[in-house]
Amino acid sequence: MTELIDRTDAAAETPVLEELSMQQAINRALRVLLAEDPNVLVFGEDVGALGGVFRVTDGLQKEFGDQRVFDTPLAESAIMGMAVGLAMNGWRPVPELQFDGFAYPAIDQIVNQVARMNYRTRGAAPMPITLRLPSFGGIQAPEHHGESLEALFAHTPGLKVAAPSDPADAYGLLLQSVRSDDPVVYMEPKARYWDRRPVRLSEPTDPIGTSRIVRPGRHATLIAWGAMVHRCVQVAELAAEDGVELEVLDLRWLKPIDAAGLAASVARTKRAVVVHEAPLTAGLGAEVATLVTEQCFRDLAAPVQRVTGFDVPYPAGPLEPQYLPTIDRILFAVQRTLEY
Amino acid sequence: MSANLVGDVTMRYADLHPQSPAEAAPVLLLHGFGTDFGMNWQAAGWPQLLGAAGLRVIGPDLRGHGASGKPADDTAYLPERFTSDLVALLDELGVERVDAVGYSMGSRLAWELALTRPERVRRLVLGGFGPVNAFDGTDLSALGEGTTPFDQVFRTVAALPGNDPAALAACARGQAARPFSAEPPVAVPTLLVTGAKDEIATGAAELAAAVDGAHVEVPGRDHVNAVSSRLFKQAVLDFLTS
Amino acid sequence: MAEENVTFTLPDLGEGLVEATVLEWQVSVGDVVERNAPLVEVETTKSAVVIPSPKAGRIVELHAQEDQVVPVGDPLVTFAVQAQEQQAGIVGRVPTEEARPARRVRLKPPSD
Numbered sequence: 001m002t003e004l005i006d007r008t009d010a011a012a013e014t015p016v017l018e019e020l021s022m023q024q025a026i027n028r029a030l031r032v033l034l035a036e037d038p039n040v041l042v043f044g045e046d047v048g049a050l051g052g053v054f055r056v057t058d059g060l061q062k063e064f065g066d067q068r069v070f071d072t073p074l075a076e077s078a079i080m081g082m083a084v085g086l087a088m089n090g091w092r093p094v095p096e097l098q099f100d101g102f103a104y105p106a107i108d109q110i111v112n113q114v115a116r117m118n119y120r121t122r123g124a125a126p127m128p129i130t131l132r133l134p135s136f137g138g139i140q141a142p143e144h145h146g147e148s149l150e151a152l153f154a155h156t157p158g159l160k161v162a163a164p165s166d167p168a169d170a171y172g173l174l175l176q177s178v179r180s181d182d183p184v185v186y187m188e189p190k191a192r193y194w195d196r197r198p199v200r201l202s203e204p205t206d207p208i209g210t211s212r213i214v215r216p217g218r219h220a221t222l223i224a225w226g227a228m229v230h231r232c233v234q235v236a237e238l239a240a241e242d243g244v245e246l247e248v249l250d251l252r253w254l255k256p257i258d259a260a261g262l263a264a265s266v267a268r269t270k271r272a273v274v275v276h277e278a279p280l281t282a283g284l285g286a287e288v289a290t291l292v293t294e295q296c297f298r299d300l301a302a303p304v305q306r307v308t309g310f311d312v313p314y315p316a317g318p319l320e321p322q323y324l325p326t327i328d329r330i331l332f333a334v335q336r337t338l339e340y
Numbered sequence: 341m342s343a344n345l346v347g348d349v350t351m352r353y354a355d356l357h358p359q360s361p362a363e364a365a366p367v368l369l370l371h372g373f374g375t376d377f378g379m380n381w382q383a384a385g386w387p388q389l390l391g392a393a394g395l396r397v398i399g400p401d402l403r404g405h406g407a408s409g410k411p412a413d414d415t416a417y418l419p420e421r422f423t424s425d426l427v428a429l430l431d432e433l434g435v436e437r438v439d440a441v442g443y444s445m446g447s448r449l450a451w452e453l454a455l456t457r458p459e460r461v462r463r464l465v466l467g468g469f470g471p472v473n474a475f476d477g478t479d480l481s482a483l484g485e486g487t488t489p490f491d492q493v494f495r496t497v498a499a500l501p502g503n504d505p506a507a508l509a510a511c512a513r514g515q516a517a518r519p520f521s522a523e524p525p526v527a528v529p530t531l532l533v534t535g536a537k538d539e540i541a542t543g544a545a546e547l548a549a550a551v552d553g554a555h556v557e558v559p560g561r562d563h564v565n566a567v568s569s570r571l572f573k574q575a576v577l578d579f580l581t582s
Numbered sequence: 583m584a585e586e587n588v589t590f591t592l593p594d595l596g597e598g599l600v601e602a603t604v605l606e607w608q609v610s611v612g613d614v615v616e617r618n619a620p621l622v623e624v625e626t627t628k629s630a631v632v633i634p635s636p637k638a639g640r641i642v643e644l645h646a647q648e649d650q651v652v653p654v655g656d657p658l659v660t661f662a663v664q665a666q667e668q669q670a671g672i673v674g675r676v677p678t679e680e681a682r683p684a685r686r687v688r689l690k691p692p693s694d
Contacts, residue, residue: 016618017593017636053672099673139674191677198593198636219692234683242689301692317674331687338692375629385620385632500628565605568623568630 021196023056025167026132026188028201029174030057030094034064037092040178042069044079044096044132053098054134054193076102080109083129084117094178096132100187101144101314103133107152114183115158130177130184135163136226136277137324138191140317145190147314148278150225153185154255154287160208161254163187165229167197169212169252172204180208187254189226209253211261217245220271220337223262223288225251228275228325235330246334254284262288263295270301271337275325280308302340305333345429349409349416353377353400353429357391365462366396367580368426368438370446372468373515374497374508376406380443384568393577398438400429402449403511410507417514419452426453430460439580441465443567444540445474445515454526464530464553465576468563470541475516483509489540525551531579533572535561554579585662589645590636592624592658599626601653604646608632609659613641621659624652639663 020028033040042060044052048071051058061069072079076097083093097103103110110131118126137146153161160182164170170188177184206212214229215236222232229250236246249265251257266272272292274285289304307325315323345351354377360366367390371380377399381387387397401408402422415421426449430438440461442450447469454461477488484494484505494512498505530553534541540563548555556575558566566572595602602624609615609622621635639661646652 016634018617019588019590019636138677141674145673190674194676198590200593238683238685239689243691244689327683327685328687331685331689335687335689338689379629383629383631385634388618388620388634496627561605565623565625565630568605568625568632570606570608570620570623 017198017200019196019198020167020201021194022164022167022170022188023054023193025171025199025201026056026174027058027060029171029178030060031063032175033094033178034060034068039090039092040068040094041086041091042094042096043072043082045072045074045098047071047096052096054190056132056134056188056193057096076104076106077109080106080114080131083131084109084113084127087127087129088117088125092128092178094130094132096134098134099141099145100133100135100147100149103131103149110153110159110185111156115156118182119158126181127183128178128181130174130180130186132174132186132188134190134193135187136189136191137314137320138189138227138277140320141190142317143314146320148226148276148309150187150254150276151278151282151284151287154257154284158183159255160184161187162252163189163225163254164252165189165192165214165224165226165250166195166199168199168201169250171199171201173252176204176208187226191227192230195230209256209258211252211258212250213247213265214250215246215248217247218269219244219246220273220334221247221249221262221265221269222330222334223249223251223272223274223292224276225254226277228277231325231327232275232330235327235334238327239331239334244334244338251288257287257291259291259295262292266292266296267299270296270299271334272296272300273305273307273330273333273337275307275330277309277324279311280306281311283308302337305337307333344407345425345432347425347428349403349411349425351400351403351409351425351429352407353398354382354387355433356387356397356399357394358396358433360394360396364395365437365439365580366398366435368430368440368450369397369399370426370440370442370450371399371402371405372444372446373493373511374405374500374503376401376502378406380446380567386573389573389577393581395580398429398433398435400426402446404504404507405511406502410504412506412510414510414513414517417511419449419515419518420456421514422449423453423456427457427460436460437462439463439465441467441576442469443467444469444563448515448520451520451526454528454530455524458527461528463580464526464528465579466530466532466544466547467572467576468534468538468541468566469532469547470534470543471520471522471547472540472542473519474540475512480513480516483512493540522547522550529553529579531556531575533558533566533575535563535566535569537562538566539563585640585664587642587660588637588639588663589657589660592652592654592656593633594654595624595626595631599628599654601651602626602631603651604648605630606648607644609635609641609644611641611644615639615641615661633658637661637663
């Protein structure tokens with residue numbers, strides 16, 4: 001007596017190793033999502049015919065048609081409001097707001113509708129919306145094109161927040177975000193869009209809300225997300241020349257935060273430095289430092305250090321290298337924890 | 341695609357390129373002891389090669405292995421239990437006859453299938469296999485503790501992530517309970533392929549002669565690394581498509 | 583179109599294995615290979631594996647002999663591929679990557 005269960009269409013072929021940029025990996029994920037679920041809709045400013053200002057949605061409209069991949073007016077509040085209405089009618093919207101700083105005009109829709117509708121309707125109207133938000137700085141663009149809004153979104157109950165750091169994770173985290181019935185703000189680190197490396201795109205296996213050790217070490221943990229993960233890996237490589245082994249933890253999910261993952265790493269290394277691009281005051285680094293301190297107070301050999309942007313509006317392009325956490329600022333913070 | 345077949349033990353299997361032309365027999369790939377379809381065949385590039393030749397590939401994780409169920413009693417691993425799994429799988433997929441390609445323990449089971457259900461097997465390939473008792477001298481109650489070649493194999497595979505040493509030990513005992521015999525011989529066209537340095541497959545040439553089959557030896561390869569060899573693959577492809 | 587050389591390093595083959603032995607190259611210098619075509623057979627402590635080509639291109643150099651043990655991350659093969667221009671978005675610039683970033687701060691390892 002046999003019956004067939006669990007018939008999945010996941011390709012049983014071993015995932016192929018291929019060299020892809022993060023742009024291409026996100027594009028692949030969108031293709032998979034559009035193909036697997038007819039309710040998935042991709043829309044935003046220039047995502048259709050142009051294929052996105054960073055080519056992330058390149059070819060999608062041609063492949064899936066202009067009913068499923070379409071351009072919108074230049075009106076961010078309308079884009080998010082449309083996503084709310086579509087979600088209430090059974091669609092699975094994947095809107096893009098072209099740049100981090102363009103999210104501000106849509107905050108009313110995001111905070112008052114997207115984040116609360118499920119709660120307000122006692123579960124009758126879930127919001128399976130994934131807001132793709134090209135985020136953070138590092139590409140010398142004008143004002144409104146280099147901001148880090150993660151603390152704002154993480155502080156809004158009802159939203160999940162993801163920020164991948166490399167092509168493989170960008171692929172996996174986007175699949176998870178869109179398949180989730182909760183709204184997710186998916187922050188794409190623009191500075192890493194062109195990061196090409198051999199990757200194996202595969203179905204995500206870690207649940208939502210798990211961090212990832214990118215590089216193991218024993219003397220201190222560097223905690224980062226988005227583009228700062230790469231910078232921390234560079235720092236760890238340099239520190240290794242001095243005989244200091246730094247662990248690099250990619251938080252990946254900024255809400256929910258992997259408190260247990262943070263504790264497990266810092267309990268081993270006894271020192272922690274959190275690095276982000278956003279300004280210092282009330283940034284997400286404060287939350288991370290608190291979670292570490294609450295859980296690892298007795299293990300800590302030094303106070304948790306923060307290396308962040310400054311408490312100023314995001315500067316014009318030429319000043320970016322001074323604003324963003326530099327290698328030396330991170331190394332200096334590490335040294336402070338080592339000699340505390 | 342991959343799926344699970346549920347019987348007394350759940351079987352995970354891959355069914356790749358199922359749209360292949362009906363006149364070609366699908367290829368049933370049977371992995372060796374302590375590995376699984378992915379490790380034995382996929383990582384070595386077999387489904388890709390067979391797919392490019394227009395062949396459908398059916399690749400189960402045998403009971404006790406991979407993502408299939410792992411019962412812990414010895415009798416669950418008698419060769420006939422494996423062959424009934426395989427027949428159930430072919431029935432489920434609506435496949436009448438296959439070309440059965442085995443490696444090591446998979447060869448032992450492919451032989452069993454060809455012997456007991458000759459109507460289901462068109463051609464038979466035995467890789468990394470000879471008519472010797474693989475368990476010779478091994479203490480089956482303390483597997484992995486001795487120094488025989490099988491003890492060494494057991495130690496290696498028992499340590500692989502995802503493997504269940506207790507299930508593998510039961511599997512070894514179940515297999516050992518029915519020692520291989522070349523008598524009676526199988527009645528389907530047979531090819532044996534072995535690495536020249538494969539000590540576990542001693543006597544493959546004689547077995548090939550006894551069943552009126554062919555034997556191909558892969559120079560320089562041993563039991564572990566013969567399976568990915570181009571020569572091995574080409575010999576099988578030629579044999580299956582001739 | 584201009585060509586550029588790209589070197590492919592031995593990828594992590596999974597399960598924490600740190601090295602692999604080259605069994606047999608399935609390409610030679612000068613061959614033009616398709617992406618995903620069989621590139622090289624390697625053996626780990628676990629099994630024999632065929633690594634498919636991550637690129638379409640011409641083989642310029644094989645960095646390991648057969649039977650040589652290669653650590654994960656070491657160069658395996660160099661391809662000449664059609665140069666891809668790093669196209670910036672409509673806004674901003676592609677960040678330049680320094681091979682070895684400059685530093686001034688040096689660390690003293692902790693005594694514990």
